[in-house]
Amino acid sequence: MANLRIEQLNKRYGATTVLNNVNLSIEDGEFVVLVGPSGCGKSTLLRMIAGLDGASGGDIHIAGKLVNALAPAERGIAMVFQSYALYPHMNVRKNMTFGLKFTGVPPTERERRVAEAARMLRLEELLERYPRDLSGGQRQRVAIGRAIVREPAVFLFDEPLSNLDAALRVSTRVEIANLHRLLKSTIVYVTHDQVEAMTLADRIVVMNKGRIEQVGKPLDLYYEPANLFVAGFIGSPAMNFFEAEVEGIEGGRARVAGTAFRNLDIPAGSLKVGDALTVGVRPEHLVRGEAGFFAAEGVVELVERLGEASFAYLRRVDGRMFVAEVRGRQTPAPGETMTLVAASPDVHVFDASGLRVAT
């Protein structure tokens, strides 16, 4: 168990920059999820923490120790790979003890750790089997077991659930959460699935194009996204965006106008007349109504019924679409014109550079 500090980390492959000045501090015992679109550099960051890839610049500290020059096995980490990466020619027991042999763990201690991990992960029956005779979920548990027996300070997971089917993904997710509560170790977990990120994380790190866009608790990211990217990335279906402009400023309040919604009134702050803005509202925060802090109109084109809620896809005045969640049995009919409103805390405003503006 240990904290993890990443300072000014850079990674370049030739002319392409994969990681750009990444700074991140992770507390002892924290479960941190790196999330972002495919290709944003999550795996690269994780592999650099593991020591599998070298840095082009910057420092990594694990448990207060600078580990830049250390080999993966000396860093006190264990890694679970997306493909599980079990050794195909070794049975489950051997897969778990193999690494311990080379790090000088005595045989009795090895057996103790394997027995404990097997009990924790319900692998006792499978110890003599070979990876080829295991299901995807079982392989996944063996891969986690191989990480546990190393008794690492930091666990690294790279999209560990993406090769599992939907039902197994949910149950394994719960198991990983339980495991974290049990082991209380520091975990860095990579995923492109925001549901995994939201459900597992103490803190989420949203990455985009090699940069960290925002670090925060799951609900903070959801309710107070720091910028347009995070606002659009977290939440499903994605947040609706409306183009807007500052039309006038009076008495410290700015009047925000757009073609597709009724005027808004927000604190002026440093806004100037003519500034371009983006107004964002999540589908689940829009409700049918006449007047509210935010109000927009649209003609229903399509309704998706999921059961507990339905999603109405509406055509706005400016020709673009937006989505509203409708609860209950009464769903709107295509062709119907609806007015949808949202309360002030649920309306996000971003300036021209994409940064959040206080409302």
Add this chain to the structure above:
Amino acid sequence: MPEPVSNITVQMPRAKRAGLLLFFLGPAVAIYSLFSIYPLLATMALSTYTSDPSGARSFVGLANFETLLGDALWSKPFWNALRNNLIFFAVHMCVQNPIGIALAGLLSLPGVRLKGFYRTVMFLPTMLSVVIVGFSWNLILSPLWGVAAGALKAVGLGSLFAPWLGLESSALVTLSLISVWQFVGIPLMLIYAALLNIPEELIDAARVDGLGQFRIFFHIKLPLVLPTISLVSVLTFVANFNAFDLIYSVKGALAGPNFTTDILGTFFYRTFFGNQLQLGNPTMGAAVATVMFFIILLGLCLYLFLVQRRIRRYAF
């Protein structure tokens, strides 16, 4: 009953299915029969005949084989050739394949620069004609005008030089090593391709487990390419017991000095076509060829039943 592979063919009218089979399998079967199976059977048939000086042939059953293995005039050179062939094979197994494996392992290390260049250079001799290789090495190792003596002298090892190709004690091993030099590219390429197939994440997992590149090679990569190594061994076996050209181009059909480099291929050649004072004897030659066929068959059976069944291929 085994499941039919495809319902489409099962539901076809019989005639159409036969037509389809003929279309896809016919050419291969025809060519294989004409150029492989027919000559093999014809050779076996020929080995049961003998011809008198007039050229008339008469059926003698297995008499040729009795002569070959029983008559000292025939059996001594035969056993000599077989023994030499085994040495030839052993040198390839002990030198060529380990070097091929080691070079493939080195090439597959991360961060090796000029990989393509090394690969090409190491494979180049394989693409040369055996005649050219034999002739070149003959010149290189020649005590009269070869560069080997001078090269050794230049580094102070001149006393080590000997006319290796001319000594009875070293000629066979020297020829084997020339062949190794030429063909090391084949195990190299096959094993290198197999190594490339091992997923990167598996190697990463081993690195996280604390293994260095050396241990990764022995504990992870090598066990996973065992099927390819065994395939390479079989290919080596078949190629070595069919070898002829290198000995012939360096030493001629007499496989000197004093038959110390005679292998089954050259022995067969002299028997069948004749050489200098020896008259060609097609029926005895056919008997030698048949014995060679059964030696290779036996080797392959041993491999299939003893080795192949124990080796497992891994799907990644």
